[in-house]
Amino acid sequence: MTISWVQASILGIFASLSSMPGMAGSTIGNYTLGRPLVGGLVCGLVLGDLKTGIAAGVAMQLVYIALVTPGGTVSADLRAVSYIGIPLAMVAIHAQGLAATSGNAADLAKSMGTLVGTVGTVLFYGTATMNLVWQHIGWRAVEKGQFKKLYVVDWGLPWISHFFFSFIPTLLMTHFGSSAVTALKTALPMDGIPMKTLFTVGALLPCVGIAILLKQIVDSPVDFIPFFVGFTFAASLKLNLVSVTVVSLIFAMISYKLDMAISTNKQAAAVGVTADVVDDDEEDEDI
Amino acid sequence: MDNLEKKKISRKTLNKSFHYWFYGHLTAFSQEHMQTFGYLTSMLPIVEELYDNKADQEKAMKTYTAFFNTEPQLGTVIVGVTASLEEARANHGNVDDTTINGLRAGLMGPIAGIGDSLVVGTLIPVILGIALGMSDGGSPLGAIFYIIVWNLLGYFGMRFAYFKGYELGDKAVGILVGAQGKAIRKAIATVGGMVVGGVAATWVTVNTSFTLKNSSGKAYLVLQDKLNSVYPGLLTALFVVLCWWLMAKKNISPIKVMLILVVIALAGVLVGFFNPGLSY
Numbered sequence: 169m170t171i172s173w174v175q176a177s178i179l180g181i182f183a184s185l186s187s188m189p190g191m192a193g194s195t196i197g198n199y200t201l202g203r204p205l206v207g208g209l210v211c212g213l214v215l216g217d218l219k220t221g222i223a224a225g226v227a228m229q230l231v232y233i234a235l236v237t238p239g240g241t242v243s244a245d246l247r248a249v250s251y252i253g254i255p256l257a258m259v260a261i262h263a264q265g266l267a268a269t270s271g272n273a274a275d276l277a278k279s280m281g282t283l284v285g286t287v288g289t290v291l292f293y294g295t296a297t298m299n300l301v302w303q304h305i306g307w308r309a310v311e312k313g314q315f316k317k318l319y320v321v322d323w324g325l326p327w328i329s330h331f332f333f334s335f336i337p338t339l340l341m342t343h344f345g346s347s348a349v350t351a352l353k354t355a356l357p358m359d360g361i362p363m364k365t366l367f368t369v370g371a372l373l374p375c376v377g378i379a380i381l382l383k384q385i386v387d388s389p390v391d392f393i394p395f396f397v398g399f400t401f402a403a404s405l406k407l408n409l410v411s412v413t414v415v416s417l418i419f420a421m422i423s424y425k426l427d428m429a430i431s432t433n434k435q436a437a438a439v440g441v442t443a444d445v446v447d448d449d450e451e452d453e454d455i
Numbered sequence: 456m457d458n459l460e461k462k463k464i465s466r467k468t469l470n471k472s473f474h475y476w477f478y479g480h481l482t483a484f485s486q487e488h489m490q491t492f493g494y495l496t497s498m499l500p501i502v503e504e505l506y507d508n509k510a511d512q513e514k515a516m517k518t519y520t521a522f523f524n525t526e527p528q529l530g531t532v533i534v535g536v537t538a539s540l541e542e543a544r545a546n547h548g549n550v551d552d553t554t555i556n557g558l559r560a561g562l563m564g565p566i567a568g569i570g571d572s573l574v575v576g577t578l579i580p581v582i583l584g585i586a587l588g589m590s591d592g593g594s595p596l597g598a599i600f601y602i603i604v605w606n607l608l609g610y611f612g613m614r615f616a617y618f619k620g621y622e623l624g625d626k627a628v629g630i631l632v633g634a635q636g637k638a639i640r641k642a643i644a645t646v647g648g649m650v651v652g653g654v655a656a657t658w659v660t661v662n663t664s665f666t667l668k669n670s671s672g673k674a675y676l677v678l679q680d681k682l683n684s685v686y687p688g689l690l691t692a693l694f695v696v697l698c699w700w701l702m703a704k705k706n707i708s709p710i711k712v713m714l715i716l717v718v719i720a721l722a723g724v725l726v727g728f729f730n731p732g733l734s735y
Contacts, residue, residue, distance in 0.1 A: 189484030194527050195609040209598035219593035230658045269593050299485040313513050322483045322492045367731035368720035374659040379698030385644040394645050398652025403688035409584035412653035420642035427638035
């Protein structure tokens with residue numbers, strides 16, 4: 169499997185649309201086109217092998233299922249994962265002669281994708297830095313009261329940043345990377361230590377994505393309890409995700425009602441006189 | 456001035472402002488001014504409609520040159536709130552720069568917190584989780600399902616947030632950052648925590664191939680089976696907690712954590728703890 173210039177250019181355009189500050193806006197860009205699952209669909213269509221594309225996308229999506237970018241700090245920018253990593257993983261899967269939907273193909277995709285995906289961080293900071301130039305033009309326009317120019321600054325000029333930091337890297341890496349990946353096959357036998365390690369890493373990497381998200385909601389060990397309850401529901405009781413969500417709603421409701429009861433209680437206590445009466449009310453609710 | 460007819464932003468202009476935010480909130484992103492330009496473009500139609508003379512327009516636009524960044528989906532509510540405040544300023548002028556920017560600065564932190572756990576932490580993983588199941592085996596169905604469901608929820612959710620913010624105006628602040636806002640945030644974190652646990656158990660599998668064999672080659676200890684009889688998915692859960700501990704408690708960056716996992720994988724393969732069982 170090789171990737172032609174035309175195919176590589178299409179992937180380059182999708183990379184420009186899909187990153188965190190991507191040109192399709194964050195809802196359609198980052199959170200739709202940037203998701204590896206959707207990237208798998210696009211790459212599958214572009215490279216003419218839908219099944220392998222989707223399978224690689226599914227595998228890679230697991231690594232980044234919970235990717236958050238708190239305050240604009242990124243650990244990985246998905247344009248490289250979805251539009252450089254997936255195409256190269258597809259080539260690798262073909263080169264290794266693996267069945268598209270096998271577990272080994274998925275693990276290979278995860279490792280390849282994540283490896284290439286780290287390039288995305290560089291691309292992200294490159295784009296953001298170049299955007300400073302356009303913002304500078306924007307500030308000058310604001311000073312002079314030429315507000316219409318803001319539209320060009322916000323919607324037009326960042327395309328130039330993406331040409332250099334999304335389009336060109338994707339074009340070159342997918343076009344030339346594909347022959348490099350095929351050459352890897354002969355250099356690294358499947359049962360050797362490097363390949364075994366690569367596959368194992370692929371299985372371990374999703375833990376990082378999950379942990380990044382947990383970081384947002386877990387401060388102390390007690391906060392882990394909801395996580396483990398959900399984990400137990402799925403692992404031991406075999407509930408699917410929708411069912412886990414439904415069950416979690418009852419706990420959310422209890423937590424909300426309890427907090428609201430406590431805060432009304434506090435307000436009443438602050439007022440002072442009626443504190444005792446409200447205390448009784450709250451005990452009733454606890455029962 | 457007071458005798459003049461009360462100024463009101465037209466529905467058409469509000470729509471325009473919403474769509475400019477929906478599309479452009481992050482396109483001109485830089486580390487220095489993250490969503491500032493998105494904010495300026497979405498306020499411009501409103502400012503142009505409310506103020507006829509250039510000097511007033513310039514004064515109003517200056518307000519929105521202050522730094523802005525929040526979770527973009529839920530953050531739409533803040534744009535709606537400021538649209539309403541700008542309208543109030545155009546009418547009687549007891550709202551000033553400081554009011555508007557104080558409110559924006561006060562809202563963007565809490566909204567980012569709720570938005571990250573609600574949108575990125577819960578909603579997207581749940582839709583993706585359902586979609587991944589549908590795409591198992593290489594079917595495009597899951598990807599198509601995700602594209603449709605997420606975009607409908609994203610678009611109409613953001614639209615709702617914008618117009619709700621406009622309708623409530625500064626009253627939204629009390630709801631979002633007061634005691635009720637805090638209670639909502641905790642409740643959402645509970646849902647988020649449980650769903651993420653479900654995602655981990657469903658989609659992440661860390662297995663060990665470690666076995667002990669007796670002299671005739673028969674395995675008498677299969678570690679994976681033993682671990683599963685203690686707690687199904689134990690090894691997966693341990694690795695998630697390890698990654699969390701490295702990042703949250705040791706302040707190690709995600710990229711470095713990934714490198715640590717490479718080292719663990721290599722060591723594990725060498726001692727026979729991990730073996731993906733490959734064959735051509």
